[in-house]
Amino acid sequence: MADKTYLDWPFFEDRHRELAAKLDDWAAANIKDINHEDVDAACRDLVARLASGDWLHHAAVDPADAGSKLDVRSLCLIRETLARYDGLADFSFAMQGLGSGAISLFGTGDQKDNWLPKVRSGKAIAAFALTEPQSGSDVANIALEAKRDGDDFVLNGEKTWISNGGIADFYCVFARTGEAPGAKGLSAFIVPAKVSGFEIAERLHTIAPHPLARLKFTDCRIPASSLMGKGGDGFKIAMSVLDVFRSTVAAAALGFARRALDETITRVQERELFGAPLFDLQMVQGHVADMVLDIDASALLVYRAAWLKDSGAPRVSREAAMAKLYSTDHAQTVIDKAVQIHGGDGVRRGHIVESLYREIRALRIYEGASDVQKIIIARQTLA
Numbered sequence: 001m002a003d004k005t006y007l008d009w010p011f012f013e014d015r016h017r018e019l020a021a022k023l024d025d026w027a028a029a030n031i032k033d034i035n036h037e038d039v040d041a042a043c044r045d046l047v048a049r050l051a052s053g054d055w056l057h058h059a060a061v062d063p064a065d066a067g068s069k070l071d072v073r074s075l076c077l078i079r080e081t082l083a084r085y086d087g088l089a090d091f092s093f094a095m096q097g098l099g100s101g102a103i104s105l106f107g108t109g110d111q112k113d114n115w116l117p118k119v120r121s122g123k124a125i126a127a128f129a130l131t132e133p134q135s136g137s138d139v140a141n142i143a144l145e146a147k148r149d150g151d152d153f154v155l156n157g158e159k160t161w162i163s164n165g166g167i168a169d170f171y172c173v174f175a176r177t178g179e180a181p182g183a184k185g186l187s188a189f190i191v192p193a194k195v196s197g198f199e200i201a202e203r204l205h206t207i208a209p210h211p212l213a214r215l216k217f218t219d220c221r222i223p224a225s226s227l228m229g230k231g232g233d234g235f236k237i238a239m240s241v242l243d244v245f246r247s248t249v250a251a252a253a254l255g256f257a258r259r260a261l262d263e264t265i266t267r268v269q270e271r272e273l274f275g276a277p278l279f280d281l282q283m284v285q286g287h288v289a290d291m292v293l294d295i296d297a298s299a300l301l302v303y304r305a306a307w308l309k310d311s312g313a314p315r316v317s318r319e320a321a322m323a324k325l326y327s328t329d330h331a332q333t334v335i336d337k338a339v340q341i342h343g344g345d346g347v348r349r350g351h352i353v354e355s356l357y358r359e360i361r362a363l364r365i366y367e368g369a370s371d372v373q374k375i376i377i378a379r380q381t382l383a
Contacts, residue, residue, distance in 0.1 A: 002084055002258045006296070011303040016073050023081045026053050031085040039088065039209045040167050044125070046092035051122025059097035060119045061104040063112035070097070070104055070244055072306040076251035080302075083255025084262075087359040090252050091210055095164045097248070098367075099126025101241040102172045102188050106229045111190060115170060127168035129159040129191075129215060130238055136161075137372040139174070139238055140183035144217065146175035151224050153177075153189065155217040158201065161366070165213025166200045169193050172228075173217075179232035186234030189226045197221060208358040239317070246320040246367050247305040250327035253363050254298050256356050257331040260338035261291050263353055267342055278341070287341060291334045298327035318380035325373035328363045335360050 007017045030049055034042050050056050058078055062068040075097060083090040100119045103111050118124030135141035144157030155175055162171070170192050177187040191198060197220030204212040229237055268279035268288065278284055305319035338353045339346035346353050364370045 002262055003295075006299050006303075009300075009303065011307040012073060016077060019074055020077045020081060023055065023078060026055075027081060027085045027089070031082065031089045034086055034088060036088065036209065040211055042088050043092045043164070043167060043211055046086075046089050047096065047122045047125055050089070050093055050096075051120075055093060056096050056120050056122055059093060060100045060116045061112070062120070063109070063116050070101070072244055072247055072309040073303065075245070075248045076302055076306045079248045080251040080255035080258070083252040084259045087208060087256070087355065088210070090255065091163070094245070094248060094252065095128070096122075096126050098128045098241065098245045099164060099168065099170075099172060101128070101245060102228050102237050103190065105240055105244070106188070106233070106237050107190075108225075108228075110225070111228065115190065118169070124169040125164055125167055127162055127164040127171045128241070129162050129165075129171040129173040131161045132158060133160050137369055139186075139235060142174055142176055142186055142234075144173070144175040146177050146187060146189065148177070148224070149221070152221050153224060153226065155189070155191070155197070155220040155222065157217055159215040159217075160213075161204065162213055162215055163366075164211050165215060166203055167211045171215070174234045174238055177231050177234070183235035184232055186238075187231050188228040188234045188237045189222060190228065191217075191220070191222055191226065195220060195222060206362065208355070208362060210362075242367060243315055243317055243320060244309065246324050247302060247309070247316070249363055249367050250298065250302045250305070250320075250323040253324075253328040253331035253360060254295065254302055256360050256363075257291070257295050257298065257327075257334040260331075260335045260353060260356050261288075261295060264288065264291065264338045264341050267338075284341065287337045291337055294330040294334050298323075298330055301326050318377055321368070321373040321376040321380070324368065325370050325377070328360070329370055332360050332364060 007020055058074050079090050079094055082093055096119050103115055119126050146153045146155050170190055173189045173191045174186055176185055178185045197218050199216050200213045201216040202214040268284055271278045301323040305316050305323040308319055309316045335356045339357050342353050345351050
């Protein structure tokens with residue numbers, strides 16, 4: 001049973017504690033028997049399950065409620081809890097939020113009315129298309145071009161490593177519209193998956209299988225009404241979305257680490273070595289202590305960043321970067337210790353700690369690699 005004492009910290013309100021308890025009960029009953037051999041089908045299934053439990057209501061704002069906003073603490077608690085149960089469950093929830101985040105934050109009334117109810121009900125799967133072959137963390141170097149042509153924009157270029165690529169119903173795409181050089185010349189668009197000129201050029205396969213793809217745009221024509229915000233707002237929109245969701249990546253890492261600790265505690269109590277429980281070895285006790293310390297430190301950073309954002313801070317780039325850097329890097333350490341303590345079972349395909357070992361690695365790369373987070377922290381500190 002995962003530690004829940006952190007829910008008594010002052011970062012949370014009673015509604016957050018109630019949400020965490022309700023989700024834990026729901027996940028225990030509903031996040032099981034997932035067919036990980038077919039990740040596309042699994043993610044569609046999980047989106048439907050999350051929708052049936054009303055959990056996707058937290059992933060996007062309610063367009064019918066003018067005061068509706070994304071609650072970052074709720075997003076983090078949901079990702080942490082789902083990650084403890086299943087990596088694809090966390091992924092499926094997260095992408096509904098990240099993929100529609102630009103619409104929640106910057107969409108017009110019509111854009112919100114058209115897409116967000118479908119996201120919240122699971123009737124449309126969302127994707128966030130930012131990365132390109134030559135511009136991963138360097139967003140200002142985006143080359144995908146969107147040229148104005150009358151009442152339309154015409155897109156040409158590629159995106160890659162796009163989560164939900166191949167199964168998404170729409171993509172929030174960032175492209176160069178040329179208002180100014182670099183970051184000031186980017187804009188954000190909503191691109192339906194079935195539009196002419198758009199194709200899935202390649203499906204990408206990783207050590208922890210997820211729906212990923214390279215996208216290709218060839219004279220892809222979309223109406224000017226697809227533009228979010230104003231021309232040239234793309235960089236600001238992308239950074240604002242990441243400012244919200246980067247902390248949730250840290251929360252997912254925290255969930256993976258908590259599961260690794262739970263499995264380790266069971267292992268050291270049940271496994272005997274030299275005629276005594278494994279936990280009697282002082283070295284093992286030291287490993288467990290290190291794991292607990294890393295987890296609590298991560299949780300403090302995660303929920304500080306989330307609380308600050310929910311409290312009205314306009315930007316939490318430094319705090320979110322600290323949370324993501326520390327939590328993802330140290331979750332990797334926690335999980336590595338769990339693998340070591342499990343011995344041969346820890347590297348056996350299908351064992352939970354083996355799957356955690358594969359799942360955690362990508363989190364140190366996507367939505368800003370660890371080294372990029374260090375740059376953000378340093379620059380924000382010097383500023």
